[in-house]
Amino acid sequence: MPPALHVNAVSKTYRLWATPASRLWVPFLYRLAHLVRGLPPLARRLQAAAAARLHVHEALHGVSFTLPRGEALGIIGHNGSGKSTLLQIVAGVLQPTSGSVHVDGRVAALLELGSGFNPELTGRENLRINAAILGLTSAQIRERADDIIAFADIGDFIDEPVKAYSSGMALRLAFAVQVHTDPDILIVDEALAVGDAAFQAKAMTRIDQILARGTTLLFVGHDLNAVKAFCHRAMLLEAGRVVMEGLPDEVITEYLHRTHQRALAAQQDARAGRLRRIEGGYGLEDACVVKASLNGGAQHLELRYGERIDVAFEVRLPPEVAHPCLIFDVLDGRGLQLGGRRIALPRVAEARVLPVAISLAATFQQGVYRVRTRIVDAPSIETSTVLSRQEDWLSFDVIDDSRARFTGLFPLPMDIKVGA
Structure with a gap:
């Protein structure tokens, strides 16, 4: 069976003109330089003058990947890394400067939702078009049509011109149309934050249903939990290039590592160059958890409701960390934080390993x-520097x-009375 999507060496280059007149002058100067190529000094001056009026931005450089049918790929990266440009090329909105894209099947692209609506037509008319x-x-x-209108849930506004809609109403209608087309390939670009919380939950459920039918997903977003929840694989883009592809947890850890390194470098923190990939995550090798276990040695347990969990850590600390702290968090299957504690650690006079023991009951719903652990240097809650992150x-x-x-997912303490 052919793959749903094959992207081969795709590059996208934009020409940025210094002034509107440069669109005329640059081709003229290059042509003139070609005509006087027998006079090298003059030709070089003309070429330099043309280059000064033209700037080139390479949004994508040689991006290649294959997405088998029924799989979900998440693309992550910092703003400006080329994520949205890549999706627009796959969706056919943009043409690549070089390379090719082969799409096999019907595509639904949740990109610029509502951008194709005619503001003078009603929502119902725009729906049909x-x-x-x-x-x-x-x-x-x-x-x-009735299912789309019910899903959008904009009431009588469906028969009003779209120019009377709020931005949220237009987005909801556009989203509803896209997800009712039975796509073979669903392309999503930061489109899950549509409408209010109730509509977002409905949107997530609808995407779950689409994926359960075997639809192929290409997802871009800064919501790393959504990448973990929906995607089988992930890809990290940086400056238009693929720097890593693999399991979502591995790629997300590398993305957070690079983000953290960049943040420390921006603060001119000398520790930026010492951040490394370590067991379970990334951080400073001399300020991290070096050993962790559950109930005497296991790294994974199966528990009955309410059973005790004894967590043992060995934390390596250097003397230069003035306010060391261990942050202990419990996450659900999608990576959402359920709760945790900040545990102050003593400052050490010389490098050493400290044992830390935590005990809790498994009072959680099935799942x-x-x-997750983080070692931080925290003079206060508002001014904490993360030294390592492992999960x-x-x-x-x-x-x-x-x-x-x-x-x-877990019970809350409460007093309940029924009746008088």
Whole structure:
């Protein structure tokens, strides 16, 4: 079976003109330099004059990857790394300067939602036009129109001109149309923050349903938890180049490592050059957790509801950390933080390893949970410098279904009275 998407050596270069008149002068000067190539000094001066009026920005450079049918790929990177440009090329909105893209199947692209709407037409009319552009037949549009309108949930505004809509209403309608086209490939660019919290939850559920049918997903976003939740693989872009591709946890750790290194460098912190990939994450090799275990030696446990978890850490500290602190967090399966503690550590006079023991009860709903640790230098809560971050080595699985005990992921202390 052919892959859903094959991107081969795609590059995108933009010409940035110094002035509008440069669009005329630059080709003229280059042409003139070519005509006087027998006079090298003059030709070089003309070429230099042309180059001064033209700047080139390479948004993508030789990007290649293959996405098999039914898989989900998350693309992460800092602003300006080329993520959105790549998605627009895959969606056919932009043409690459070089390279090729082969797409096999119907594409739904959640990019600039609502940008194709005609403000003078009603929401219902824009719905029909947009759905037809996306490849639905007249019969399919009639069949799905009510579901799209119900999903968008904009009430009587569906028959009002789009120019009367709020930005959120237009986005909701555009999103509803896109996710009802039964796409073979779904392209998402920061489009999950649509509408209010209730609509966002509905949008996430709808995307889950689309993926469950075997739809291929290409996802770009700064929400790293969404990348972990939806994607089988991840890719890190930096300055238009692919610097890493692999499992989401591995790629996200590398992204956070580079982000942290860049932040320390911006503060002119000498420790920036000492950040390394270490077991379970990244950080300073002399200010990190060097050993961690659950219940006497395990790195993964299966537990019944309420059973005790004894966590043992060995923390290496150098004397120059004036206010050392261990931050202990429990994360759910999607990487969302459920809770934790800041544990003050004593300042050491010389480099040493400190034992830290934590005990808690597994009072969590059925599921997989992970432990994250951070060693910070924290004169105060507001001024903390992270020295290491590790989360990929300790986890536990609560096997009991506790929905009859409480709702959510863990119980909250409360007093309840029913009746007089």
